[in-house]
Amino acid sequence: MNVFTEAFAWLFSPDRWEGSYSLPILFGQHMYYTLISVMIAGVIAIPLGWLIGHTGKGREIAVAVSGAARAIPSFGLMVLLVLILGVLRIPEAAVITFVLLAIPSLLAGAYTGLEAIDRRVLDSARSMGMTEWQVFWKVEVPLGLPLLVGGIRAALLQVIATVTIAAYVNLGGLGWPIIQGIPLRKFDQVLGGAILVAVLALAVDLIFALLQHAAVPAGVRAPTTTRRSRAAASSPSPATA
Template structure:
């Protein structure tokens, strides 16, 4: 367990606080990459997913896309885009890779959320005179929110892991400490950075778990607990 003590000592060492890449800066960069990429991906995937779920059009393509995307190795995609964009555009290239990886799970969350709304509920909404747009906006989207948040959750975790791998192409984010630690055989640094990454990922996951519960509409939540 000495290694864990060394790792924790590394986290609080002056070297980690104010070396060439201060830990606080690495954490912020890691989070910034994650949030920006997930937001851009959501701006594209959420409306597209809602439309697919509402109309049922393009469903086959959306299902195939989210299935096939799992096969794409994220590390390879980052390195490929960095070379394609040119090594002077590492930030743009990496962000593009993160966005591409975040789109499929968000798309799946958005369309499956709308699709999962019971047919009877949608028919009821139409019967009381709601237009197609109102059915989507007032019934399908609110009821589908938990699944959408679930999609955002998977996407965020996927991006956090991929930003870690992107430490290979630039001295940014928490993954850089691990990549550098492997080169200089500094196991305290490797394990210390790994612990910070785990805490970051678990905290983000927990926030999404809470959010998933919070977005269940009141009436629905009451009926579920009464069952």
């Protein structure tokens, strides 16, 4: 029997939907660690990124710290934190690992969103009498929101993929079928777990791609009819071709 057929048979087996290691429970554990980690990272990174983007100071330090954080191997860091904090603090060690993984994308999305704004737009807002706080909340944050959503999107995908290793320290999640199936050579189970993680990542990516498009302010988004008319005007007519 084909391994993909066996994997889907494993996924839809009634046994997979019952018990303490059922797929709904593993999915809930996976999403819990993903969401709590990205939320904590957002509380840390987004205000800091906005501050850097608004003031223009500290960008080099932020880039260096983000690069260093990306270079740290997540699995090695999680095991190290488990050894330091102890086996009774495994969930905390895992969350710290995932938070450190999510911070670079969120930080970059926050400050690049503000840096990408045309300075003339900000000067115009100030010339209209807006305070710095009003410029920040009414101009910079809305215009920088698409890149921030892009940073959240990247952070979520990275954490979703990395939470898979949480099963190695017995935290469950969708990585559990993979971690458990490899030594037992249950390749249908391993492939089934991998399919679940991939489907989850693709679904989250699609949702946040739509949110990123929707986050573009209406005044900035070019109308579809305008884009089509410009494309038609720039294309050669049959008579001149």
